[in-house]
Amino acid sequence: MPVELVKEKCVGGINTVEIGRMGGKTVKIGGETCLPFLYHEGTMPNKPLIAMEILDQEPSDWPGAIKDSYGDTLRDPAAWAEKCVKQFGANILCVRLESVHPDYGARPADQVIPVLRSIISKAGVPLVILGSGDDEKDNEVMPKVSQALKGENCLIGTATQNNYKTLAATCLADGHSIIAESPIDINIAKQVNILISDMGFDPARIVMHPTTTSLGYGMEYVYSIMERARIAAFIGDKMLAMPFVLFVGQEVWKTKEAKETSVTQGVNWEISTGVTMLQAGADLLIIRHPDAARALVKYVDEMMKGAKS
Amino acid sequence: MIIIGELINGMFKDVGRAIVNKESDVIQHLAQDQVKAGATVLDVNTGPYSKNPKDDMKWLIENIQKVTDVALALDSTKADVIEGGLKLVKKKAIINSTNADEAKMESIFGLAKKYNAQVIGLAMDKTGVPNNKERRIELAATIVAKAMDFGISAEDLFLDPIVLPVNVAQAQGREILESIREFRLLCDPAPNTTIGLSNVSQGTKHRPLVNRTFLVMAVASGLTSAILDPLDKELVDAMITAELILNKNIYCDSFLDAYRKR
Numbered sequence: 001m002p003v004e005l006v007k008e009k010c011v012g013g014i015n016t017v018e019i020g021r022m023g024g025k026t027v028k029i030g031g032e033t034c035l036p037f038l039y040h041e042g043t044m045p046n047k048p049l050i051a052m053e054i055l056d057q058e059p060s061d062w063p064g065a066i067k068d069s070y071g072d073t074l075r076d077p078a079a080w081a082e083k084c085v086k087q088f089g090a091n092i093l094c095v096r097l098e099s100v101h102p103d104y105g106a107r108p109a110d111q112v113i114p115v116l117r118s119i120i121s122k123a124g125v126p127l128v129i130l131g132s133g134d135d136e137k138d139n140e141v142m143p144k145v146s147q148a149l150k151g152e153n154c155l156i157g158t159a160t161q162n163n164y165k166t167l168a169a170t171c172l173a174d175g176h177s178i179i180a181e182s183p184i185d186i187n188i189a190k191q192v193n194i195l196i197s198d199m200g201f202d203p204a205r206i207v208m209h210p211t212t213t214s215l216g217y218g219m220e221y222v223y224s225i226m227e228r229a230r231i232a233a234f235i236g237d238k239m240l241a242m243p244f245v246l247f248v249g250q251e252v253w254k255t256k257e258a259k260e261t262s263v264t265q266g267v268n269w270e271i272s273t274g275v276t277m278l279q280a281g282a283d284l285l286i287i288r289h290p291d292a293a294r295a296l297v298k299y300v301d302e303m304m305k306g307a308k309s
Numbered sequence: 310m311i312i313i314g315e316l317i318n319g320m321f322k323d324v325g326r327a328i329v330n331k332e333s334d335v336i337q338h339l340a341q342d343q344v345k346a347g348a349t350v351l352d353v354n355t356g357p358y359s360k361n362p363k364d365d366m367k368w369l370i371e372n373i374q375k376v377t378d379v380a381l382a383l384d385s386t387k388a389d390v391i392e393g394g395l396k397l398v399k400k401k402a403i404i405n406s407t408n409a410d411e412a413k414m415e416s417i418f419g420l421a422k423k424y425n426a427q428v429i430g431l432a433m434d435k436t437g438v439p440n441n442k443e444r445r446i447e448l449a450a451t452i453v454a455k456a457m458d459f460g461i462s463a464e465d466l467f468l469d470p471i472v473l474p475v476n477v478a479q480a481q482g483r484e485i486l487e488s489i490r491e492f493r494l495l496c497d498p499a500p501n502t503t504i505g506l507s508n509v510s511q512g513t514k515h516r517p518l519v520n521r522t523f524l525v526m527a528v529a530s531g532l533t534s535a536i537l538d539p540l541d542k543e544l545v546d547a548m549i550t551a552e553l554i555l556n557k558n559i560y561c562d563s564f565l566d567a568y569r570k571r
Contacts, residue, residue, distance in 0.1 A: 186559055187559065189561075197570070236571055237567075239567045240559065
């Protein structure tokens with residue numbers, strides 16, 4: 001007797017977030033009505049995207065494995081961005097404004113904005129823009145960056161439970177989408193989404209960062225949180241129905257396993273973490289090594305073969 | 310939890326008057342207020358004094374649907390009043406209600422099938438309301454079996470154990486709560502359960518407290534819907550908290566706000 005598969009039906013779906021200048025190149029993430037790649041239960045109208053991460057200045061502490069793969073272009077963010085698009089086929093980029101950080105240059109907004117403009121003109125793809133991670137400096141610089149890029153419809157991050165108002169207000173005013181971050185905590189993830197949407201922000205323009213951890217450093221916990229949030233969204237929790245972004249490269253290349261052995265191991269570490277996050281429900285991965293990005297794009301294409309449009 | 314707002318009922322003086330005088334704004338405000346407060350379905354009852362319930366039901370539905378698109382529970386003992394309503398509803402309606410009498414079930418489930426509606430099944434028959442859970446379960450099982458004969462799915466059935474006022478039938482509280490739990494086991498997938506909540510506090514001095522406490526206990530017993538006053542914010546807050554404790558929703562500090570954003 002054939003075994004009949006148990007199929008879960010969902011009442012809710014994940015929001016679709018569109019990034020990029022209207023009328024120009026745009027990408028969409030989210031929109032799923034099923035757990036990752038389970039096409040017999042629902043649909044995944046948009047394939048998960050792999051964004052290559054670049055910095056707004058030459059990286060000071062990135063491992064040689066990544067630096068070598070880019071060569072001299074690392075000194076020029078616009079050339080770096082162009083290389084990602086032309087040579088590696090990136091259709092979305094993530095720019096981290098490291099130079100804003102007090103420890104890495106403390107650059108003011110008026111020096112950062114021209115760099116971003118040149119990246120946009122050379123790369124011509126939608127952008128994710130991350131602050132430096134220093135709340136005080138970011139709250140000073142990000143509103144100016146947001147305003148300067150009005151109309152580009154970027155995805156800007158990150159807003160946290162204790163520091164969301166400045167970024168949410170500025171993204172709202174300038175028409176950007178926002179990344180809501182929580183410290184591996186589903187309750188706080190939901191709370192940040194509520195806090196941001198209470199400011200009048202359209203929940204369908206929020207992307208969640210549930211915190212990323214690398215393979216070997218508690219990745220399973222992130223996986224379980226993402227899965228739980230997804231299931232809640234499918235049974236109707238609109239405050240968890242946001243797509244996920246995961247900063248895989250940032251976490252993986254901090255580990256000694258990735259940095260201190262062979263390039264191959266580092267790249268494989270990034271691929272393994274990325275694949276796991278895709279299986280947990282990631283809609284957007286931020287990746288550092290071009291070989292890992294290429295492998296993950298291939299993996300997504302392979303997994304999407306069964307997708308109904 | 311499916312919250313069925315109870316306030317559009319001709320039994321209430323303001324509603325009864327609005328029906329007679331055709332004051333559509335009164336009805337529309339009541340509809341909008343209840344939906345805003347969390348009602349996912351609105352009960353519509355022309356009340357015992359309506360001289361022409363068929364026309365009044367029609368008038369109520371048309372006016373409610375002008376301001377909200379939530380589902381309606383058509384509340385009448387007369388099949389022709391319900392059928393008139395079923396022809397007008399834009400969303401899948403709930404018929405309120407049938408009991409376990411053969412002729413009544415034939416008529417109501419026939420309408421439910423014809424118009425693709427859900428049904429509230431009262432665990433009582435012409436002999437009256439049972440005074441123990443065994444009889445309630447027996448009658449509920451009769452209703453489930455009949456619904457299945459008509460091809461109506463369990464999810465489209467709301468079994469009601471009949472709530473009685475605590476001051477006149479105190480021994481029934483436990484029987485009712487246990488019935489709710491047992492109703493959920495009658496078939497797989499489980500049928501929905503519902504109660505006319507306000508009945509429990511009829512004639513008591515502390516009505517909101519009695520309603521609130523009973524609702525929480527019923528939710529813990531597996532209740533999936535209730536006909537209640539959604540404008541009683543403390544009542545709805547208690548229900549949301551009960552569901553949170555039962556792990557039906559994910560906690561966050563603003564969980565009351567989060568529930569209402571669903």
